[in-house]
Amino acid sequence: MSKSKGNVVNPDAYVNELGADTVRAYMMFLGPWEQGGEWFDTGISGVSRWLNRVWNNHAGRIRTEGCRIQAIKELERFTHQTIKKMTGDMDRLRLNTMIAGLMELTNYLHKVKESSNVSKEQWQKSVEALVIMIAPPRRIWRKNCGTVRA
16 A cells, blocks of 8 residues: 555554454565555455464364374474564565464464364463464564564
8 A cells, every 4th residue: 555556545444343453464464565565355354364263263272182292393393483484574574474474373273273182381382472473572573673653
């Protein structure tokens, strides 16, 4: 969205319907931040579904019936790879690829939850990492992106 391209969209209706977090995540997901992007109504519902999926699927408990060491190691590795990718993407302000990486981790966590092969401790660590990456502390934004307005 930009005034020069003549495609300014007032986000108030979307914020009222879907929430500010959904609108922010969608704007970051549109494409490279510095290039701006075209606003298409169709994509925002996908971001809303993703955030709802994070909230609904990962907030609850996990069954740990057949805890397997290999599954625990795979979850830990996938989580750490995502953290590494997010750190690099944030340093370069590649917000669209950050959101895509978080969506991939969400999908992986959903599969892990269905399989019930990991320990509660590793599950909790991975979910906590996802939440921190979705809403990083202000000090991380300041370090990587400059001043953050309240």
